[in-house]
Amino acid sequence: MTTVTSVAAADLALKRRTALARAATLLVVVSIWLVPVPEGLTLPAWRLFALFIGAIFSVIVGALPILTASILSVSLAVLSGTLTPAKAYAGFANPTILLIVVAFLVARAVVSCGLGARLGHLVVSVFGRSTLGLSYSIFVVDGLIAPAFPSSTARGGVLYPLVYSLAVAAGAKPGEGGRPRLGAFLMFSGMASLSLSSALWFTAMAGNPLGAEIAQTFGVNINFGTWLLAASVPTIAAMALLPLLLYRLTSPDVSATPGAPAAARAALAALGPFGRNEKIVTATFVGMVALWAAAGSLGLDSTAVAFLGLGILLATRVLTPGDIAKEGDVLATFIWFAVLYTLSGQLNELGFMAYLGLRFAGALGGLPWVAVYLILAVAYVLLHYLFVSQTAHILALFGVFMDVGVKLGVPAMPLAFLLLFASDFFSVITPQGSAANLLFVDSGYLPQKDAYRLGAIATAFCLVVYLVVGTPWLLLLAP
Structure with missing residues (x-):
């Protein structure tokens, strides 16, 4: 009898936690949706941001499985007129x-x-x-x-x-x-x-040479050997x-x-x-x-x-x-990743990522270059929560962050390498942070919540290592 009671109590507690998590998710989505659109953004970009953040937030707090959250997000994006069907389903x-x-x-x-x-x-x-x-x-x-x-x-x-x-x-x-x-x-x-x-x-990684091309516009020459x-x-x-x-x-x-x-x-x-x-x-x-x-x-x-x-x-x-x-499980993975890949790409296409980078960078004027360097690195990594592609992240933000950093006195070579290295090691920050993650997350050994927890800690740890160990090394190598 005691065992049955304990199981029932645990089940009730789980239902309550899930209900609270779903209420919190709904509050997040509705709050962002109803807030006036910030200057410089379009209504579709702002609403898509609300749906995308809602999907990620719901998975992190345990409100919904990632497949369910993704399906709801893309369906609401189309039904609300935020995305056209052709764009919403392009990821498939x-x-x-x-x-x-x-x-x-x-x-x-x-x-x-x-x-x-x-x-x-x-x-x-x-x-x-x-x-x-x-x-x-x-x-x-x-x-x-x-x-x-x-x-x-x-x-x-x-x-x-x-x-x-x-x-x-x-x-x-x-x-x-x-x-x-x-x-x-x-x-x-x-x-x-x-x-x-x-x-x-x-x-x-395909994004590395792409980032090197962008870095060259800031006077940083990167090839196989220098990398x-x-x-x-x-x-x-x-x-x-x-x-x-x-x-x-x-x-x-x-x-x-x-x-x-x-x-x-x-x-x-x-x-x-x-x-x-x-x-x-x-x-x-x-x-x-x-x-x-x-x-x-x-x-x-x-x-x-x-x-x-x-x-x-x-x-x-x-x-x-x-x-x-x-x-x-392969079909489930195909659906949810295709959806999140599409939503992330559309956020970029609608100008949301560039807007974030420029707005954030505009607040850094007057700070010492070391502080700007640290803030840009942390922000660049955290923004990968909004991306499902490392290459897309580089295309959207690397040039913006480089431009801001160089204009505010940050040495171009260390900043370029740090941001490009981050474009690789932050891939584990979320299960969808890199397409390769899906193989391991869907193995049956690694629950979604654990993948988010381990990913956040591992990414933060790598950022510290690259800042503490990598920065002096890069400054030593800088011309």
Whole structure:
């Protein structure tokens, strides 16, 4: 009887918290919606901001699942006349979003054929004496392959099956009783490694060269070598320290695993030689990686490469249409990310992002350049809560913030590098902060609320590292 009463009380408390969270979300949206439109903005831009903030806020406070919040936001945007249907639904045809969906399906093939387990046991056999060692192995592997991948989403498609297999091989299963915190630790390590490896290598994220072109207009010349030199010290420091912080934050269910390497070697022996499906998946995966790496120089579309790989797996019956039909989570991810991607892009197109940057920057006149430097860095990072694309963030705000900083006396070279590094490491600040995050967030190990919490802390930590370690290094390198 006591157990039944406790369950009922907990259920009632949850319903009350949800009701309060929904009321708070409604209050936020209505308040912004009814406030007079600030000078310099249009009514559609202001109303879309209200809906976008409402969607993000509702997820953070636990009022609505992200799929529900996204669907409500886009439907209200269209029905209120804020967006036209054509613009509201444009994200569903976006190549990057389609790449995410296909990467999910290919990753499932890596796991289902047994190749993922083999890779997982292999890594555990080398690094598996501790869960912290597994995290560092993820950072090392990603750091080594990153220069060949201008698409962090494509690189996530390579890394995710390995991380998922590591979690399974280490005994982690989604849900209670299956070392879920260990799984969360490894999954967020995968997300974080993608963000920092993108900051380390000039060619590891499509927005890096784009930002370099903009920086050149301010007299800052950036190429592969100068980027690597500037990024090396702060990024390696962040890579060395961040796994330790994530370990403390997630408190994995198991820490020391001295017997894991031997058990992994035994499991590898039990698996025997590669089976037919493993060989096909390996060949397909290697081919996809090679084509992704050469996509820029050969003019290939990364999404088409992913579809080709999926087609081969279907043609060889490694995957079947029935397998794809079971992946309902992929459809949910496709919907909510397409919606948020569109809303974020429309905020930028309607001038809201540029307005924010200019208004904020206008308040900084008269401050010492060091203060301006710090404020611009913090504001630039926080504004990524409003973006679903790192490249879009760079296009919308990097030039604006550079212009303001340089005019107020901030040295151009350190400011340019700091903002561009931030454009990489702030990708984990929200689950939708980078397309690659979705693979890890939807693994079943990392709840949305935990992803927001860990993302905020990890981003703040990286910002501190790049400010404290990176700024003196950049000033030393500055001409």
